[in-house]
Amino acid sequence: MADCYRLADCFFLSSLSEEWSLAKTEAMYFELPLILTDVGGARDIIEDNDIGILVPPAFSDPMEVSAANLWAYCTSEEPRNLDALAAALEDFYSRPDYWKAKAKAGRRKVLEKYTSAQAAAHHRRVFDGLAYSQYGR
């Protein structure tokens, strides 16, 4: 995977739904600009298009994608966000150096907030807090 992040210029996901997406966080660590649909953790890591471009999700309610409607959604040739996805690709293509420079902040964000050690420590703090009943009182 590291090789693939290294050879790429941009990380691009058009997902209908995600919980968090670790891959995009890994791409940040490799300083790749991101083009992501606004699902899962995308809006938590792209703030004002700082390290990439946030595109509206394909359907108004991405969390309601279910087994019954998934196939129709994911094979749709005309998703609602197609113009926005295409515009994001063109924006990136027209100024890759600009986006690459911006994406350097992605690695800093990972080091500051999104390492597995920090995630584990965060859980630990919350569990400890709960255990001492400091939470929820």
Next chain:
Amino acid sequence: MHPIEPLSYVPFVDLMRRSAFSIADSGGIQEEAPSLGKPVLVLRQKTERPEAVEAGTVKLVGTDEERIVSEGVRLLEDRDEYIRMTRVHNPYGDGRACGRIAEAISSLLNRSTSPAEFGPRPQALAEMRVILAGGPVSGRIREAIRRADFCAKLHIAVSSNVKTYFCEKHGVQTDKVMVIPNGVNIAKFDKLAGEEPLVTRALLRLASDDIVLLNAASLHGTKAQIHAIKAFQRVAARCPKLRLVLLGAVADPAYAAEISRAIEHNGLVDRVFY
């Protein structure tokens, strides 16, 4: 012999369940068929799943025609051999991992002495219970979430979108949900930093001045790679150096086939690599 189009996952598993045995070079089948108690003859010299060969649920028969036929006939005619291959221990587990994980967490929280890496354990941890929830939401899970919310002090969501979902769709109180994102194991990448890359642009037939988009996600409908391909096709003429690399495990063979079709249908075989 009936050649068929790729099936989606559940019908495929059903077909496997109803078969006597499988002949395959697929890695997934080597894991899945033993879970259904079905032998697999693997048309390879080597496999990256040696556990199944050792356990005896899978047999490597190579690509020699006579060997494949004789092993196949043996399974059909030699009842003892067939039963032996179906009854051996499945090295990939018994499908009860979730229960064991829940038990492990529960025992960890209730132990009188906690593992050293956890540091001193607050006494109150003994009264703490953790419920793990995730996956597609059926009516039964909705009810479970409602009950869990009733007794939970705190919910942990992995992203703000997931938090919004639980609050808006399941009526969970906003101030009871905390967002703790997943984190990158940076040590894993740092360890590889000085090493010669195994995958290069040249290997993927990409030029050094190509502008490469990477889509790293399992090949499954929720990842909607077809939308990425359609967007790419929209701008393809105006962005001649643009390339798209789709990288991911096949989670749904039917969707993976649909992705190939979309690449061909949109005339992008030279620009979208899959």
